[in-house]
Amino acid sequence: MKIIKQKNFDLPKFLEENKLIIKSHLEKYLEIRFPQTIWEAMRYTVLSNGKMIRPVLTLESARVCGGEIENVIPAACAIEMIHSQSLIHDDLPCMDNDDHRRGNPTNHKAFGEATAVLTGDALISLAYQVIIENTPEKIDRNAVLQTLLELSKAAGPSGIVAGQIIDIQSENRDIDFATLDYIHIHKTGTLFKCAMRTGAILSSASAEKLKALTEYGQLIGYAFQIADDILDIKGTKESLGKTPGKDKISGKNTHPLLYGLSGSIEEVERLCSSAQQILIENNLDSPALIGIAGGITLKVTG
Amino acid sequence: MKIIKQKNFDLPKFLEENKLIIKSHLEKYLEIRFPQTIWEAMRYTVLSNGKMIRPVLTLESARVCGGEIENVIPAACAIEMIHSQSLIHDDLPCMDNDDHRRGNPTNHKAFGEATAVLTGDALISLAYQVIIENTPEKIDRNAVLQTLLELSKAAGPSGIVAGQIIDIQSENRDIDFATLDYIHIHKTGTLFKCAMRTGAILSSASAEKLKALTEYGQLIGYAFQIADDILDIKGTKESLGKTPGKDKISGKNTHPLLYGLSGSIEEVERLCSSAQQILIENNLDSPALIGIAGGITLKVTG
Numbered sequence: 001m002k003i004i005k006q007k008n009f010d011l012p013k014f015l016e017e018n019k020l021i022i023k024s025h026l027e028k029y030l031e032i033r034f035p036q037t038i039w040e041a042m043r044y045t046v047l048s049n050g051k052m053i054r055p056v057l058t059l060e061s062a063r064v065c066g067g068e069i070e071n072v073i074p075a076a077c078a079i080e081m082i083h084s085q086s087l088i089h090d091d092l093p094c095m096d097n098d099d100h101r102r103g104n105p106t107n108h109k110a111f112g113e114a115t116a117v118l119t120g121d122a123l124i125s126l127a128y129q130v131i132i133e134n135t136p137e138k139i140d141r142n143a144v145l146q147t148l149l150e151l152s153k154a155a156g157p158s159g160i161v162a163g164q165i166i167d168i169q170s171e172n173r174d175i176d177f178a179t180l181d182y183i184h185i186h187k188t189g190t191l192f193k194c195a196m197r198t199g200a201i202l203s204s205a206s207a208e209k210l211k212a213l214t215e216y217g218q219l220i221g222y223a224f225q226i227a228d229d230i231l232d233i234k235g236t237k238e239s240l241g242k243t244p245g246k247d248k249i250s251g252k253n254t255h256p257l258l259y260g261l262s263g264s265i266e267e268v269e270r271l272c273s274s275a276q277q278i279l280i281e282n283n284l285d286s287p288a289l290i291g292i293a294g295g296i297t298l299k300v301t302g
Numbered sequence: 303m304k305i306i307k308q309k310n311f312d313l314p315k316f317l318e319e320n321k322l323i324i325k326s327h328l329e330k331y332l333e334i335r336f337p338q339t340i341w342e343a344m345r346y347t348v349l350s351n352g353k354m355i356r357p358v359l360t361l362e363s364a365r366v367c368g369g370e371i372e373n374v375i376p377a378a379c380a381i382e383m384i385h386s387q388s389l390i391h392d393d394l395p396c397m398d399n400d401d402h403r404r405g406n407p408t409n410h411k412a413f414g415e416a417t418a419v420l421t422g423d424a425l426i427s428l429a430y431q432v433i434i435e436n437t438p439e440k441i442d443r444n445a446v447l448q449t450l451l452e453l454s455k456a457a458g459p460s461g462i463v464a465g466q467i468i469d470i471q472s473e474n475r476d477i478d479f480a481t482l483d484y485i486h487i488h489k490t491g492t493l494f495k496c497a498m499r500t501g502a503i504l505s506s507a508s509a510e511k512l513k514a515l516t517e518y519g520q521l522i523g524y525a526f527q528i529a530d531d532i533l534d535i536k537g538t539k540e541s542l543g544k545t546p547g548k549d550k551i552s553g554k555n556t557h558p559l560l561y562g563l564s565g566s567i568e569e570v571e572r573l574c575s576s577a578q579q580i581l582i583e584n585n586l587d588s589p590a591l592i593g594i595a596g597g598i599t600l601k602v603t604g
Contacts (some may be wrong), residue, residue, distance in 0.1 A: 036457050038467045075340065089423060094415035113396035114470050118463050121391060124426045125458030132451045141443035148450060149434045156427030157340050161420050165340045168416050 001273040009287040018056040041119040046084040059200040064286040067203020074134035078127035085123035154194035163187030186227045192221025212282035223271035229254035272297045303575040313593040320358040343421040348386040360443035360501040366588040369505020376436035380429035456496035465489030485529045494523025514584035525573035531556035574599045
């Protein structure tokens with residue numbers, strides 16, 4: 001299978017427009033209150049120049065299921081909060097000890113370690129609060145509960161935390177392919193999957209559509225993580241916004257380390273192509289979702 | 303107003319029996335899975351020898367509203383998880399830097415800092431998951447959502463985190479009475495209040511009962527924190543399970559420091575007596591709730 005390239009779809013424009021929708025709502029949910037420090041510290045990371053790809057996927061997942069984006073915006077923003085939380089805690093000195101993220105000092109460098117720990121904690125609970133307080137009343141209450149459940153599984157000890165703990169335990173040790181898969185699937189895959197599922201669940205998608213969009217999310221989530229590892233090798237500090245080559249220095253097990261650089265690039269292509277095929281086979285007509293899968297491939301081949 | 307003492311109610315027996323109910327369910331919710339470390343680290347703190355007073359309050363709040371405890375057990379356990387999470391993160395070197403808790407090494411001393419950060423994160427999301435997955439189907443979905451909202455407000459940047467950040471910022475600085483109140487109300491009061499409200503909400507309590515139990519929770523939550531500060535001065539390492547005099551050494555602002563020891567003891571009596579009166583005025587017949595308020599007073603006077 002080959003990656004589908006679309007001539008008449010402007011992916012950068014789509015991503016920018018949708019990111020602005022998310023950003024304007026995050027601005028509102030994170031309006032500064034007392035105690036100022038915690039709200040400033042949350043804004044510092046959540047509203048820094050991230051790609052916001054996960055919440056954009058939630059919006060598009062809703063659209064392709066015939067739903068209104070208004071219904072999923074709170075959940076989409078909550079997913080970005082959880083993602084930001086995981087970055088803040090991952091960057092801590094006791095974890096990956098990173099000083100830079102997206103071209104800026106990391107949260108604990110800007111606010112101190114204690115505040116960074118609390119900022120992450122605040123973002124987790126605020127994510128649930130934002131969904132409950134802002135999802136429109138007309139949405140079925142069971143769908144809202146299902147959304148909260150998906151988020152808790154993705155963020156907690158069955159999701160991101162599970163991936164992160166195995167990642168930490170694997171540093172400076174030889175690991176097998178299955179363990180690397182486990183880390184990637186849990187650290188990155190679960191939240192991508194959750195982003196897709198949430199958009200579908202809140203849009204009353206059929207079981208078939210939900211299943212297809214779940215698979216799409218898993219595939220591009222995994223591809224996204226491998227691409228990130230590849231760029232850590234190929235990229236510059238300016239293009240990455242963080243120190244390149246960091247994975248190797250810190251003894252991280254990455255896909256290119258185990259499968260080689262060209263093997264990893266091929267894997268990204270294979271995963272993204274499969275993701276595109278799933279959309280086509282299930283009549284999920286979304287140039288944006290086709291384009292996002294293509295875009296991940298282009299990052300490592302282009 | 304004087305503290306009501308009950309001759310025919312065995313408070314220690316009540317607390318022990320109810321704690322066993324909570325503990326047996328926490329054992330189930332925290333059954334060890336892969337990745338083992340994170341589940342072991344959660345169990346280490348949650349199932350250490352804590353008093354589990356908050357979840358016991360949730361059970362009794364349900365009973366006094368005519369509800370069945372089966373309906374509130376998941377929420378009660380979730381509240382204990384959030385409490386444990388706040389302890390784990392508070393004890394970190396970058397926060398209060400405590401080596402002992404409940405007579406054992408703190409979580410990061412036993413499992414390392416990275417795991418302790420992740421354990422706290424895991425417990426927050428697991429708390430929501432446990433409520434959604436285990437609250438009986440017959441409970442109104444809006445009541446479940448309201449419970450999750452109460453928890454998110456108590457745990458997040460409007461609750462515990464708000465109190466903790468102001469506490470950190472106030473160390474080694476003179477603060478006024480209002481700031482000390484703010485810290486206590488948010489660090490401890492909100493979760494006690496949440497414990498009482500949750501039991502009532504899931505038991506379809508009337509607005510009047512909910513209001514009265516909310517006030518009771520706020521009052522004893524505040525009293526509980528002041529009593530804790532008093533015991534930090536009066537207690538021994540054996541009786542506390544942690545280093546006494548730690549507050550003074552670390553420059554913590556405590557109630558006894560601002561109001562004096564006898565003034566603080568009087569305040570505990572006043573708060574607990576008010577809490578008892580609220581129950582009586584609202585015909586909330588619970589020897590256990592009367593006894594718990596009395597018990598907090600007894601800790602500092604007896």
